Amino acid sequence: MIDAIPELIVSLDRSDKTAAVALLHVQTGAVDQYSISLQPEDLEVWCTRLQAGHSAARLIVAFEQPAPNLLAFFAARGPAAIYALNPSATWAYRQSLVVSHARTDRSDAYHQALYILNHRGELPPWVPVPEEVEQLDRLCEARRKFVDTRTGLTNRLQAVLKRYYPQALLLMHEDIWRAINLAFLRRWPSPQALEKTRLSTLKAFFHQHGSRSEARWQTRQSVVQNLIPLSGQEPLSERLEVSALADQLEALNKTILRYDQTVAEHFAACRDTALIQALPGAGPNFAPRLYVAFARYASRCKDAQSFASAVGIAP
Incomplete structure (x- = not known):
């Protein structure tokens, strides 16, 4: 029998200059927690050590949006999956776990890791788009x-x-x-x-x-x-x-x-901009925005309603 590849959920709850980190070992349930600096140089040192210390594990990274700095950093380092989470969804999950609504950066990182652990199958991982x-x-x-x-x-x-x-x-x-x-x-x-x-x-x-x-x-x-x-x-x-x-x-x-x-x-x-440019009202300012919307979301949407929801113009 082949042993399953170990998985490590790396959950970050960021503030202005630091981030609380929760490392949840999926197979054992063990959790390690600490804080790190968000300076690019410090992040690089931390990530190198993390990958070296868990070289056999699949790293699953999670953090709330908007966090373009974290998204750019981890996208360039190729973890197994990145979950760029909706803050409303993670906030509702925390409320279901803590009746008093008490929270810290440390607890937020932990609850976020639990959210990924229990609902990963329902959450789409972040997918890179062409540069x-x-x-x-x-x-x-x-x-x-x-x-x-x-x-x-x-x-x-x-x-x-x-x-x-x-x-x-x-x-x-x-x-x-x-x-x-x-x-x-x-x-x-x-x-x-x-x-x-x-x-x-x-x-x-x-x-x-x-x-x-x-x-x-x-x-x-x-x-x-x-x-x-x-x-x-x-x-x-x-x-x-x-x-x-x-x-x-x-x-x-x-x-x-x-x-x-x-x-x-x-x-x-x-590439393939002719169809967008042919749309009514797609002038020099609107056509590029339409192109980006279709390039980002069209392949993941089954119909017009889901596309409208994905780009934020419908519930």
Whole structure:
């Protein structure tokens, strides 16, 4: 009779700089617990010793998401399986074991190991995706965060303008973060500055920035001719705030443009993108995100509903 290969569940509950570790020996039920540093150099020393000390065992690593540093570290070292766990699931499991809900990093690591031991058959292990998909995913996610930051600054800029310069919102392009709008606010940062300018100068400005619609100009001309400042003096505080917000939006626009160019280059280098690009609404920003979603989850989903759940747009 062939002896079963011993298995070792390596459960980590991380904090900012350290992690509580629980080593659960599946065959014997014995548990070893201690803490380790999460510095890459310290992790490397610990992992080398762990693999050397249990060279005959199958290492099964488990930790809660999000933990991109741990995922990258263990993915490069090839344990038998990696379980990147949903924190809600492990929290519910702990609650079923401890009535008082008392917890420490040490107990969390132990209960997480028990969770893997008792429910491994129902949990899908982490599956690596091709490097080009992983890289594109990280680029798209980072770009989305910068766009969200820009949206927040745009909303703040709009709120400031409503306080002292609502006419600007009627004169500018709908997307306040655009270069034409930021240039307008730098040149005419207040209604007092705007009412001193000639209509011909204003019209030349919009033509120079590509806004040549005659109907739109008639609306703008009417706004300027009937302009009444809310106060007699220029509000210094609001002008400074608008200038500061414009600086940040200009920097974000440059950053997002660099991400757009990099995402486009990586997406063009990916394989089998024609079907994604043919989908309705799959433009230069959305198509790479769709591609990543299908590359990550489609092969593991039996139907559209399970795919929607996997990518987070349905329960």
